[in-house]
Amino acid sequence: MTATEDYIDRLPEPALARPTSQAERVADMLRTFVIDGELTPGVRLSEERLSRKYEVSRNTLREAFRLLSRERLLVHHMHRGVFVNRPTSEDVRDLFNARRSLELPAVRGAADAPAELVRAVGAAVDEGERARAQEDWWRMGSANMRFHEALAALAGSARINEFMRQVLAETRLVFHVMAAPREFHDPYLNWNRRIHLALADGDAATACGELTEYLDTSENQLVTAFVAMEQGSRA
């Protein structure tokens, strides 16, 4: 290697070129399909058909299934196969309890967080408003997720961040179960804006209060819709 070339070794590895296994690639695909709702909750994922579709062996596909089951996006039923997770009203309650535990303390301690992390919260709000202006409801939902992800990130722990991402991904399934219209997301955008304004002002208490209300009303709305649906499907 010549001296003019050896700087190459010092460059960071491109994340996309990082050699990754087939199982992870398939898991990545399936994950986006599930999160985007192209695979709706409750459907069974046939080993035989999917392995042919993605041109991987059934063994490799099963490794991908294991990864996604741990993320609660898929559920494994012994000798019956894997299905897209279909959350119940019980799950909705637990998801919101988890979010309260993650988001509220993070917001309450936002004074100690780097300003950069607070700006990320604002960026998510901006993105949501741009999406609304363009009437891109899917992107609006994504921006809302990123907003709450940014709130949890104020805690400053990579592990918390990843856990939060999982919780939010599962929350997306909740919306897919009920084919949530945009009305579910729409009123929350202004709420997000107020929360960020309070945060930027250093008024953690106000931000915390707003977020508490947000989570309570959102949970109530979803749970009542869920129990109605669950009782309907029972008949």
Next chain:
Amino acid sequence: MTATEDYIDRLPEPALARPTSQAERVADMLRTFVIDGELTPGVRLSEERLSRKYEVSRNTLREAFRLLSRERLLVHHMHRGVFVNRPTSEDVRDLFNARRSLELPAVRGAADAPAELVRAVGAAVDEGERARAQEDWWRMGSANMRFHEALAALAGSARINEFMRQVLAETRLVFHVMAAPREFHDPYLNWNRRIHLALADGDAATACGELTEYLDTSENQLVTAFVAMEQGSRA
């Protein structure tokens, strides 16, 4: 089936008899081995040898590896194999940040938690003191883990509970990295007792303060020991 027998169907399924896959069984074994320190951080897990030892095919073993990699107990290096995760000082910091995010808010809101959950905290303290009386240091460490698990459980979310278990399991790896002597655990038992007493008294603020100190000193102790070790191994 006769009428005298059909009551059997109404009995709840025994949890242990629940049909489970080979991959999960192997994963359970490996998990306890890793947590108990029988497989020390950094060692490679040979597919060929382990599949022969546990009498499962390589494919099944690999499924188990995927499960444990998601739990951060194992790490997968492409084309090199899976290794027992060896946390760095950076990981220690992140783990404690995660624990602060989980435990402190749970303790702060303990007033709303069911009394049963507070009793579970006390039970863990008792168990730790019994273990100390018997000089069973391994059991003492387990009781300490269970104590903090019980603290996080005050939040009342099944998902938080599971995440906390993972964080604590990874924290165990930290102790295994440095072959932690009992002196690392011993002084914290009295601290646990004080935290529980404050909780039982309904004095969440005091409990929270004690826990903050606990986590700070524990983190400092571990991180300083870690960086010393890391610099030593660099030479």
Next chain:
DNA sequence: GCATATTTGTCCGTATGTATA
């Protein structure tokens, strides 16, 4: 730096057991 041995990554075929129509 190179050739070799080892180990992983991936696929296929097959036998067995389980759930469901």
Next chain:
DNA sequence: CTATACATACGGACAAATATG
């Protein structure tokens, strides 16, 4: 209750990457 479809699990094979001398 039988039959079919499918998941579970195994073992062998080969290519590709890595570790070793």
